[in-house]
Amino acid sequence: MPTLSMYEASIPTFIHTLTSLKAILQKGIASAEARKFDPNVLAASRLYPDMLPLTRQVLIASDAAKGAAARLAGIEPPKIEDTETTLAELVTRVEKTLDFIKSVKREQLDGSEEREIVLKTPRGDLKFTGLLFLRHWALPNFFFHVTTTYNLLRHAGVDIGKLDYLGGTLQG
Amino acid sequence: MPTLSMYEASIPTFIHTLTSLKAILQKGIASAEARKFDPNVLAASRLYPDMLPLTRQVLIASDAAKGAAARLAGIEPPKIEDTETTLAELVTRVEKTLDFIKSVKREQLDGSEEREIVLKTPRGDLKFTGLLFLRHWALPNFFFHVTTTYNLLRHAGVDIGKLDYLGGTLQG
Numbered sequence: 001m002p003t004l005s006m007y008e009a010s011i012p013t014f015i016h017t018l019t020s021l022k023a024i025l026q027k028g029i030a031s032a033e034a035r036k037f038d039p040n041v042l043a044a045s046r047l048y049p050d051m052l053p054l055t056r057q058v059l060i061a062s063d064a065a066k067g068a069a070a071r072l073a074g075i076e077p078p079k080i081e082d083t084e085t086t087l088a089e090l091v092t093r094v095e096k097t098l099d100f101i102k103s104v105k106r107e108q109l110d111g112s113e114e115r116e117i118v119l120k121t122p123r124g125d126l127k128f129t130g131l132l133f134l135r136h137w138a139l140p141n142f143f144f145h146v147t148t149t150y151n152l153l154r155h156a157g158v159d160i161g162k163l164d165y166l167g168g169t170l171q172g
Numbered sequence: 173m174p175t176l177s178m179y180e181a182s183i184p185t186f187i188h189t190l191t192s193l194k195a196i197l198q199k200g201i202a203s204a205e206a207r208k209f210d211p212n213v214l215a216a217s218r219l220y221p222d223m224l225p226l227t228r229q230v231l232i233a234s235d236a237a238k239g240a241a242a243r244l245a246g247i248e249p250p251k252i253e254d255t256e257t258t259l260a261e262l263v264t265r266v267e268k269t270l271d272f273i274k275s276v277k278r279e280q281l282d283g284s285e286e287r288e289i290v291l292k293t294p295r296g297d298l299k300f301t302g303l304l305f306l307r308h309w310a311l312p313n314f315f316f317h318v319t320t321t322y323n324l325l326r327h328a329g330v331d332i333g334k335l336d337y338l339g340g341t342l343q344g
Contacts, residue, residue, distance in 0.1 A: 004285045004303055009181050013307050047219075047327045113176045131176055135185050140338055143315030150316075151323045155219045166312055 006072060007109040010134055014065040014101050014142065020167045021061060021146050022094045024153060024160055029087045031158040039087045045152050054152045058090045061145035062097040068138035069101045071117050072130050073108035178244060179281040182306055186237040186273050186314065192339045193233060193318050194266045196325060196332055201259050203330040211259045217324050226324045230262045233317035234269040240310035241273045243289050244302050245280035 032039035046053050052060070059082050070077035078100050084093050112130040119126040119137070128137065150165050204211035215227050224232070231254050242249035250272050256265050284302040291298040291309070300309065322337050 004176060004178060004181065006176060008303060009176065009307070013311070016308055017312060047323055048329065051326060131180060135181070136188055136339065139185070139311065140189060140315060143312060144319045144322075144334070144337060147316045147319035148323055151219055151320055154223060155327075157220065162316075165316060167308065 005106070005109070006112045006130060006134070007106045010072060010109065010138070011069060011101060011104055011106075013139065014069060015098060016167050017142070017146055017165075018061075018065060018094055018098050018101070020165055021058070021149060022091055022098075024150055024164050025058070025087055025091050025094065027160050027164065028153045028156075028158050029091075031153075032087075035157075040085065042153060042156055042158070043085060043087050043090065045156055047148070047152060047155065054149055055084060055090065057145045057149045057152065058093065059084065061142055061149065062093055064138055064142040064145065066097050066100050068134065068142070069104045072112040072115065072134065073104050074112070074115065075104075075108070177278070177281070178284045178302060178306070179278045182244060182281070182310070183241060183273060183276055183278075185311065186241060187270060188339050189314070189318055189337075190233075190237060190266055190270050190273070192337055193230070193321060194263055194270075196322055196336050197230070197259055197263050197266065199332050199336065200325045200328075200330050201263075203325075204259075207329075212257065214325060214328055214330070215257060215259050215262065217328055219320070219324060219327065226321055227256060227262065229317045229321045229324065230265065231256065233314055233321065234265055236310055236314040236317060238269050238272050240306065240314070241276045243310075244284040244287065244306065245276050246284070246287065247276075247280070 028042050029039045032042060043055050044053050062080070063077075066077045066080075078096075080093065080096055084090050115130040117128045117130055117133040119128070119133075126137075147165070150160065154160055200214050201211045204214060216225050218225050234252070235249075238249045238252075250268075252265065252268055256262050287302040289300045289302055289305040291300070291305075298309075319337070322332065325332060
């Protein structure tokens with residue numbers, strides 16, 4: 001029975017929801033094929049002209065997850081070139097992200113609630129403890145971009161529902 | 173310096189993001205007024221005909237937060253009738269939710285990672301430990317409905333950005 005730790009509060013969440021994200025993207029591909037249009041129309045779709053397209057939503061969700069796992073573990077996140085333009089490539093990107101996150105060890109995150117995390121932004125450095133970074137940056141950001149990907153596909157008529165987002169194995 | 177606990181992994185997240193949700197809804201009201209249309213057009217808006225309207229997105233976000241806080245604390249969540257139909261009423265709903273969540277004490281959540289949580293659903297009971305409930309149900313559900321509210325307003329041209337969602341006081 002797992003008890004609370006920085007590992008338990010972060011890594012399984014990313015694994016669980018990235019697995020849902022992969023399944024949701026695959027349903028997008030299947031839906032486009034069934035309705036006989038190019039699935040990459042979905043990849044370029046936006047909810048508003050100056051919002052980021054679906055492609056970027058997935059890349060940012062991936063970066064939020066691997067960046068958080070790496071920062072909390074005190075290691076460098078793997079560099080993945082942002083070259084994905086198709087839904088199929090985005091599925092592979094999510095798989096690569098999952099591979100990295102699954103490689104992070106429980107003990108690498110021990111004590112990370114108090115580790116200093118510095119985010120470089122165009123508006124200057126943001127400094128957090130690991131706990132505040134996870135709670136107010138990494139998790140909200142990650143869920144935001146996964147949900148927006150879901151909303152883009154749902155808005156385009158892809159037959160997905162809340163359980164696709166929450167994940168089939170709710171207990172796990 | 174707070175360290176990780178079930179309280180720290182849940183209550184401040186709900187307070188932080190409900191505060192953002194309130195501000196986002198208020199920007200929706202201001203935007204409708206500036207553009208001279210009834211803000212309640214936004215309250216009834218949907219991203220797809222069979223998706224829930226904005227009103228329900230906010231009510232579910234409220235229920236997810238107060239239900240999680242109450243269940244983890246082992247107390248009954250306050251009953252709030254779901255009668256809200258206007259954006260202004262939704263702002264009040266979020267305020268009431270915040271009042272309850274702020275009333276939950278740190279010690280009420282002690283040990284809740286192993287508390288059994290039973291959710292009654294139309295498809296049968298779902299049983300979780302407190303940790304799995306928070307991680308795989310309460311937080312993803314909560315962020316989903318706040319983000320969808322954001323996306324509905326953004327899709328309608330309300331001038332909000334990611335920092336409105338992440339919250340102005342990122343460090344806190």
